[in-house]
Amino acid sequence: MIAQALDILTTAAILYAVATGLLLVFGVMKIINFAHGGLMTLGGYAALVTTQLGLNPWLAIPAAALFGAVAGMAIERFVVRPLYARPLDAILATWGLSIVIGQLITIAFGRGVQFAQAPLDGTLDVFGESYSAYRLALVPIALILGAGLTALLQGTRLGLETRAVIMNEDLARGLGINSGLVRFLTFTLGSALAAIAGTLITPLSSVDPGMGVPWLVNAFMLVLVSGASLVSLLVSCLVLGGAQVLVSTHLSPVLGGLTIAVLAAIILRIRPQGFARD
Amino acid sequence: MSASGIEVQQLSSGYAGAKVIREVSLATAPGEILAVLGKNGMGKSTLLKAMMGLLPRMGGSVRFAGREATRLPPYAVARLGVGYVAQEKALFQDLTVEENLRLAVRRTDFEVALAEVERAFPFLLQRLKQRAGTLSGGEQKMLLMARSLAVGGKVLLIDEITEGLQPSVIDRLAGVIRDARARHGTTMLLVEQHLPFALAVADRWAVLDRGEIADTGAAGEPDAAARILRHLSV
Amino acid sequence: MTESRRLGFILAAALLACAIVAAGPYLLDTYSVNVLTRSLLYAAVALTVDLLWGYLGILTFGQSVFFAIGAYAAGLVFTHLDFSNANAVLALGLGIGAALLTAAIVGWLAFWHGASALYASVITLVLPIVATQLLYSGGTFTGSSSGLSGFTSFDVSMEGWFWIAGFFLVAVTTGAFIFVKSDAGRLLVAVRENEQRCKYLGLDTSRLKIAVYLACAAIGAVAGYLYAGYSMVVAPELAGFVFGTELVIWTALGGRGTLLGPVFGALIVDYESAQLSGDYPFVWQLIIGIVFVLVIVAFPRGLLPMVVALPRRLLARARGPASPAGEMRLVRLDPTLTQGEAPGDGAALAVKDVAKHFGSLSVLSGIDFSARAGELVSLVGPNGAGKTTLMRCIADGSERSAGSIVVNGHDIGRRPPEACVALGVGRKFQMANVFETLTVAQCLQVARVRHARPSFWKRSRTLPLPEAALHVLATTGLDRQLGTPAHLLSHGMKQALELAMVLALEPRVLLLDEPTAGLTKTERMQIGGILTELTRRQGLCILLVEHDLDFVREISSRIIVLHQGRIVLDGSVEEVVNSELVRQVYAGSGHAGIAHSAQPIQTGAPA
Structure with missing residues (x-):
């Protein structure tokens, strides 16, 4: 019972960390960034390199953020910017980039499955249940990410301008807001978050050139169900992630793998705005 | 032609394949208020959007306060000191009154801007934390006007601020506009359908008919209303 | 050019293509024949992606699933029931039937009245994920992750399979080509361009989309069935998201909305992949990825239109200006047929107490009037x-919040x-x-x-x-x-x-x-x-x-x-x-009292 509750909580935290970057980009730019999976892979390899260099595993997070941000800048400038008027094409082009990133990593690191060192080992005792310390640590980490992003959006001039662009881009431009710059910065931040998410999941899975892709579809579905709100993303992750855990333990792990995608598709069929307010 | 008012020369604009305004030329002296009138669908809003760069300019030129704006994107036009009040969806409904004001104010001190707002519409200072969407229609229009004043720009382009407002609010807006011009010398272009309001605040008027300037004159001329109504009447 | 000459040209081109297919095994080495057989079948599925995406505007990631359904129908029947001619027919029927059923469910989900293009794509994205997981969870029945192999299949030589795959592709392509150029096929482009206008022209666009989707599913299933028959191996990857996106990539590279572009795109890329992936596996994938991104960003129409554009421009110069396509002749319909019965005395339009509100905001209320013919x-x-x-x-009957509207005596409900x-x-x-x-x-x-x-x-x-x-x-x-x-x-x-x-x-x-x-x-x-x-x-x-x-x-x-x-x-x-x-x-002259002297008003009907 307690183990299951912890499973739900930690699964939701992982999903939240994985989907925030995608949500940010979708909210501001109305574009689904299919390079998200590739950028996560990039973050996973940042963790691997950190391990190989013998550095503190926590350092992988800033390293991943840096790699992701730089890649994101290049992607926004050369690929995404010409495609704002063609959102379906943007999905395809960013998917192509995911392939490119995967192949570049394969050429550099080989195709094999590798493992990065986890920043936390062992288990913790929670209400008499011993549970993976790292999975538990992901809950505060996800909350910090969410809180940091909320603070950025709610508490800074850039955040205010970003929210303005999300709500009404024409109006924002008419008030002197450089929406092109806001988009650029948003994509950069979203890419950095994707790479951080890639680092965060490495202790739970292996590091390989295709590691980000399986996460992509679930993250994408969660974002569609959540609209552009960080709060409704939290709700979606808890509800759909919880459903995934329950189906996996009580029915079958294979069906569990489908739960998020299928439930999200059905929710959107009944309520096109998903968990978003309006 | 003065170097610090609005200069629009031969401006054409519209949507893909359909020019809505054709070679419109307008000019104002600094601190002058020009009212542009005309029936619905005659291109008045298109004119303002094209001046801001929100619609493609398909020929012609635009200058504000002597500075070239023809090829600038909207945010850069706004940063020249041009305030624009759109007719529809001109507020961020889900943001607070304060956030709506802050978004527009980038150069000046926000306290100074608030003082300007207080002078015109003191009630807004009590509502700073309220969501703009929860204001009444008239209050929203006053917030719009307040936002333009808070920026302290040299030029204001205002699209039908009086639409759907009750007479007392219209009177109040007229007072605020005259006061702003008297104190800051703001140049304004008002797109209006409300003839009495337009003639009361403007120095000059122009009528836009099917995308072209059909007539212009001074607001003080005795036959102004009759000449305009010829273009507006049923 | 008359209609029969136009169709004649298309059939002649198809016969030429058949001749090339027939000559193939005599000109190519065994390895190429083997690889190209697969490429020919993939090309038929890429063609369905083009019909859906290039013509109808539905970006689909899930066509791989229909291919897999056809393939697994053969694999399952031949493994569990053994191969016989009757079972071969059974497997084909099962494959097509299952594909149609799946497509009908997906179509119902994805193309309902008011669904967005993005939602339709999302559903086609979920489809391969569901399909792969189901195949994984099938245990020994589906062979789980290793799939099914070692089943008996048709006794056909490798050349024979090449011919079957080739003729199938030519037939499907020719049929699709004739269809998209026909009067009915033009509706696909109309729906892609302006679905709203189509609806207001009385077309049930959801039904049209589902119909095309069903046809594409059936084509995919047949291609998959042939694939299983020839390769005698089926694996869950056939249903996967990766294969689904590969089909989209080939379509985009070749040129969406051209039919021939995606066919050649699939043939060339898949064949070259087989050739080069042995020597330069990752570099080849990298090149494909880079070219794909480049094409999407810079040449969204794909490569075929670019290849064709040059000779066509030269030809046009040699021929002089193209003749205007003004071959259409207008015909006046008999007025007695088009007007139906004479307008009666009743109201042609009766609007009763109609109201419309968005949340608490009332836009219309108590609208009540009627109008005669x-x-x-x-x-x-x-x-x-x-x-x-x-x-x-x-x-649109779904728009109003209250009241009733009667048109010609019928309540629009x-x-x-x-x-x-x-x-x-x-x-x-x-x-x-x-x-x-x-x-x-x-x-x-x-x-x-x-x-x-x-x-x-x-x-x-x-x-x-x-x-x-x-x-x-x-x-x-x-x-x-x-x-x-x-x-x-x-x-x-x-x-x-x-x-x-x-x-x-x-x-x-x-x-x-x-x-x-x-x-x-x-x-x-x-x-x-x-x-x-x-x-x-x-x-x-x-x-x-x-x-x-x-x-x-x-x-x-x-x-x-x-x-x-x-x-x-x-x-x-x-x-x-x-x-x-x-x-x-x-x-607004009720206020501020500015007198206005309106012009004397002319009334009455115009001359």
């Missing part, structure tokens, strides 16, 4: 009065736009709303589909239209521009074309939203003349939203004034024009 009722009022909203409520069209409602939008890439004649043909079922393989050379539509074409000179693509028309001509399209529906109640916006004086006069003609001679009931009050005064038989969502006045032209109330509503 032969009446031209103008709706006037300032911006935001609710005029366009009222039009929308009459043309909650019917969607296409069903309202069937009751006799024709709606012209405010901004000219036509099919930009289609020609004038093709736009009009789409408008006639409701009355005359289009051919699936031929192109009609005649265009039968009701008199009213012909009248608009003749008056505006559009009849001399039948071959001109709509995007080249002036704004006024587009407005006239849309009016003609709506009239081609043979409506009883015509809704016109600012038909003269942005028109020149002469054009407005023309439209005005046409409208009064239509009411007087054809007995149409016209509801007109218009800001140009001179125009309204000249042509209306009655005027309804809307203000803040309510009817404030409903009366004759004189009554409205002389009303002080209306003057207040319009010029």
Whole structure:
């Protein structure tokens, strides 16, 4: 019972960390960034390199953020910017980039499955249940990410301008807001978050050139169900992630793998705005 | 032609394949208020959007306060000191009154801007934390006007601020506009359908008919209303 | 070029392609024959991606699933029931049936009334994920992750399979080519370009999409069935997202909306992958990825149009200017057939107590009026009065919040736009709303589909239209521009074309939203003349939203004034024009007391 509750909580935290970057980009730019999976892979390899260099595993997070941000800048400038008027094409082009990133990593690191060192080992005792310390640590980490992003959006001039662009881009431009710059910065931040998410999941899975892709579809579905709100993303992750855990333990792990995608598709069929307010 | 008012020369604009305004030329002296009138669908809003760069300019030129704006994107036009009040969806409904004001104010001190707002519409200072969407229609229009004043720009382009407002609010807006011009010398272009309001605040008027300037004159001329109504009447 | 010559050319090209396929095994080495057999089958699936995405505008990631369904049908039957001729037929039937069933479920989910393009793509993305997981969880029945192999299959040589795959591809491609160039096939482009206009021309676009989707599923299943028969291995990867996106990549590289581009794209990329992946596996994938991104960003039409463009341009120079495609002949339909029974005395349109609100905001309330056949009722009022909203409520049963609307004696209930069209409602939008890439004649043909079922393989050379539509074409000179693509028309001509399209529906109640916006004086006069003609001679009931009050005064038989969502006045032209109330509503002159001397008003019907 307690183990299951912890499973739900930690699964939701992982999903939240994985989907925030995608949500940010979708909210501001109305574009689904299919390079998200590739950028996560990039973050996973940042963790691997950190391990190989013998550095503190926590350092992988800033390293991943840096790699992701730089890649994101290049992607926004050369690929995404010409495609704002063609959102379906943007999905395809960013998917192509995911392939490119995967192949570049394969050429550099080989195709094999590798493992990065986890920043936390062992288990913790929670209400008499011993549970993976790292999975538990992901809950505060996800909350910090969410809180940091909320603070950025709610508490800074850039955040205010970003929210303005999300709500009404024409109006924002008419008030002197450089929406092109806001988009650029948003994509950069979203890419950095994707790479951080890639680092965060490495202790739970292996590091390989295709590691980000399986996460992509679930993250994408969660974002569609959540609209552009960080709060409704939290709700979606808890509800759909919880459903995934329950189906996996009580029915079958294979069906569990489908739960998020299928439930999200059905929710959107009944309520096109998903968990978003309006 | 003065170097610090609005200069629009031969401006054409519209949507893909359909020019809505054709070679419109307008000019104002600094601190002058020009009212542009005309029936619905005659291109008045298109004119303002094209001046801001929100619609493609398909020929012609635009200058504000002597500075070239023809090829600038909207945010850069706004940063020249041009305030624009759109007719529809001109507020961020889900943001607070304060956030709506802050978004527009980038150069000046926000306290100074608030003082300007207080002078015109003191009630807004009590509502700073309220969501703009929860204001009444008239209050929203006053917030719009307040936002333009808070920026302290040299030029204001205002699209039908009086639409759907009750007479007392219209009177109040007229007072605020005259006061702003008297104190800051703001140049304004008002797109209006409300003839009495337009003639009361403007120095000059122009009528836009099917995308072209059909007539212009001074607001003080005795036959102004009759000449305009010829273009507006049923 | 006559119709039979055009079809003859296509068939000759198909025969040539068959000859090349027949010669293939004699010219290629065994390895190539083996690899190309697979490529030929993949190309047939890529073709279905192109039909859905390139023509119909539905970006699909899930066509791999139908291929896998066909393949697994063969694999499962041959493994568990053994191979026999009867079982081979059974497997094919099962494969096609399962594919159709799956496609029907997906279509119901993805193409419902009001679903967005993104949602449809999302569903096609979920499909391969579900399919792969189901195959994984099938245990020994589906062979789980290793799939099924070692089953007996048809006793056909490798060359034989090459020929079967090749002839199948040629047949499918030829059929698809003839279809998309036919009158019925043009509807696909019309739906992609402007689905809303299609619905308001009475087309059930959801049904059309599902029908095409079903056909594509069946083609995919047959290709998959052949694949299993030839390779004797089926694996879950066939259903996967990666293969699904590969199909999209080949389509994009070859050129979406060209049919031949995706076919060649699939053949070349898949064949080369097999050749090169042995030596340079990752570099090859990297190159494909980079070229794909480049094509999407810089050459969204794909590579085939670029390859073809050059020789075509040279040819065009040699031939001189292309002959205008003005081969279409207009035919006047018998007026007794197009007008139905004579307009009765009852109301053509009865609006009772209609209200519309968005949340707490009331846009329309208590709207109550009726109009007879032969009446031209103008709706006037300032911006935001609710005029366009009222039009929308009459043309789409799901729009209003309360009240009832009766057209020609039929309550529209909650019917969607296409069903309202069937009751006799024709709606012209405010901004000219036509099919930009289609020609004038093709736009009009789409408008006639409701009355005359289009051919699936031929192109009609005649265009039968009701008199009213012909009248608009003749008056505006559009009849001399039948071959001109709509995007080249002036704004006024587009407005006239849309009016003609709506009239081609043979409506009883015509809704016109600012038909003269942005028109020149002469054009407005023309439209005005046409409208009064239509009411007087054809007995149409016209509801007109218009800001140009001179125009309204000249042509209306009655005027309804809307203000803040309510009817404030409903009366004759004189009554409205002389009303002080209306003057207040319009010029805002109830305030500040600026006297105005309106011109003396001419009343009465125009000459």
